[in-house]
Ligand SMILES: NC(=O)C1=CN([C@@H]2O[C@H](COP(=O)(O)OP(=O)(O)OC[C@H]3O[C@@H](n4cnc5c(N)ncnc54)[C@H](OP(=O)(O)O)[C@@H]3O)[C@@H](O)[C@H]2O)C=CC1
């Protein structure tokens with residue numbers, strides 16, 4: 208059987224370099240291009256890439272994806288910085304290329320996907336909730352894409368349950384002391400040398416708290432999700448947001 212032809216954009220980066228190794232090690236995938244900042248996107252079409260794994264920077268991702276979609280190359284996207292406006296632009300390109308699929312994953316690690324799921328479940332049972340995300344000190348964006356998505360999912364679950372916005376009685380404080388407001392959920396960002404990617408979702412109600420914590424200790428935590436997405440995206444036209452949509456029981460440990 209012929210191998211799926213995969214390219215990595217952002218191949219010199221922290222996660223991109225790990226993705227290059229993971230694709231090279233996969234029996235059913237062939238790494239056909241590994242692009243750094245100065246490489247032309249035409250290297251993707253020249254190499255006949257079927258899937259491009261995009262792991263760059265919020266400033267670069269849109270141009271890269273526009274090129275991919277317009278050339279019928281499926282996208283697996285880990286880069287952060289997604290807004291409604293950006294998603295609308297991407298959906299416009301996809302409408303002109305209906306056979307092409309793009310998966311955007313705020314987080315490729317199974318633990319982070321489950322954290323978001325559990326947080327959604329807990330959201331309707333606690334009056335108050337805050338998110339703390341902790342990352343390495345070279346990270347370009349804050350809050351993290353994962354924390355933003357987590358807060359959005361919590362807010363949606365609260366809305367669905369008819370819960371009011373949280374009240375914040377703080378009247379005195381320094382700017383930023385209460386974090387960023389994502390749909391009414393405070394999100395706090397820590398940047399610390401030595402960390403990689405971590406998140407706590409804290410719920411509180413009368414006399415009790417619940418903390419859901421996830422730690423990515425190595426970039427290898429993201430690789431099974433990236434490989435799964437590369438394999439599935441070719442058969443999933445249009446935009447998919449969140450790795451959870453690609454996960455099935457067959458991907459559990461010991462199922463192969
Ligand atoms: N969804 C997920 O599970 C994960 C997502 N991420 C996200 O992936 C992205 C990359 O993270 P990370 O690897 O830590 O970042 P790095 O800075 O280590 O790597 C970024 C890569 O993109 C390239 N790049 C940066 N800016 C540009 C630009 N303007 N044009 C073209 N190429 C550019 C860099 O080239 P150069 O080396 O020359 O600067 C490098 O190859 C971030 O958005 C991060 O949040 C990260 C981990 C997991």
Ligand SMILES: O=C(O)C1=N[C@H](C(=O)O)C[C@H](O)C1
Pocket residue numbers: 287313314315342346347350351352353354403404405
């Ligand atoms: O920059 C990182 O490192 C990470 N970025 C993603 C995010 O912003 O959520 C995913 C993970 O947290 C690692």
